[in-house]
Amino acid sequence: MMAGSCSSKFLGAVAVALVLAAPLALAGDPDYLQDLCVADLSSEVKVNGFPCKANATADDFFSSVLAKPGATNNTVGSAVTGANVEKVPGLNTLGVSLSRIDYAPGGLNPPHTHPRATELVFVLYGTLDVGFVTTANKLVAKTITKGDVFAFPRGLVHFQRNAGDEPAAVISAFNSQLPGTQSIAMTLFGASPEVPDDVLAKAFQIGDEEVDKIKAKFAPKKS
Numbered sequence: 001m002m003a004g005s006c007s008s009k010f011l012g013a014v015a016v017a018l019v020l021a022a023p024l025a026l027a028g029d030p031d032y033l034q035d036l037c038v039a040d041l042s043s044e045v046k047v048n049g050f051p052c053k054a055n056a057t058a059d060d061f062f063s064s065v066l067a068k069p070g071a072t073n074n075t076v077g078s079a080v081t082g083a084n085v086e087k088v089p090g091l092n093t094l095g096v097s098l099s100r101i102d103y104a105p106g107g108l109n110p111p112h113t114h115p116r117a118t119e120l121v122f123v124l125y126g127t128l129d130v131g132f133v134t135t136a137n138k139l140v141a142k143t144i145t146k147g148d149v150f151a152f153p154r155g156l157v158h159f160q161r162n163a164g165d166e167p168a169a170v171i172s173a174f175n176s177q178l179p180g181t182q183s184i185a186m187t188l189f190g191a192s193p194e195v196p197d198d199v200l201a202k203a204f205q206i207g208d209e210e211v212d213k214i215k216a217k218f219a220p221k222k223s
Helices: 002-025 184-189 197-204 208-218
Strands: 078-083 097-103 108-113 119-125 127-133 139-145 149-152 157-162 168-174
Touching (some): 078 108, 097 157, 108 184, 127 149, 139 149, 184 208, 197 208
Antiparallel strands (some): 078 097, 108 157, 119 149, 119 168, 127 139
């Protein structure tokens, strides 16, 4: 009876420890160990993140990069402007970043994922159809408008489309200093070296000729 009681207490303690540790294990970025660590973007040292530079200034924590709309005169009709550690070096080790996304009427931010962060968008103006797809292939979608927020869970494929006749824009917040972006179409059809044609043909149930046509649309532009 005593052994059974001790065993139950031990398992209970382990369960509590796992619950307490879970938020740390699931954090977007590792916790920082000092007040600040401004990224030395020119350093040749490779670490998980960026090494700290010796002297920090206020400008390391400032940027006006999100102040103006991005150019949306492209094939998808949208523009993503990042305010991450590469643009704001003071964000290094802080585990947060922002982006601004602008959409022309009918513009699309194509299906993509952020492997290192959850995303929360706040609509500045306009109306958007947004959604993400779960690992059970369930689409979770909604139409959002000025002042609304919508969350896209880390790693799940998601998209936004301007559903209106006027331009739209959002501010996106991430729980990572550099969330990363993988556009599904570009990743598969624009990779270098190329993903083999037969792999894509079988995955999408299309012929090699169709694969080549799609790849041609995503091939790097020659200078």
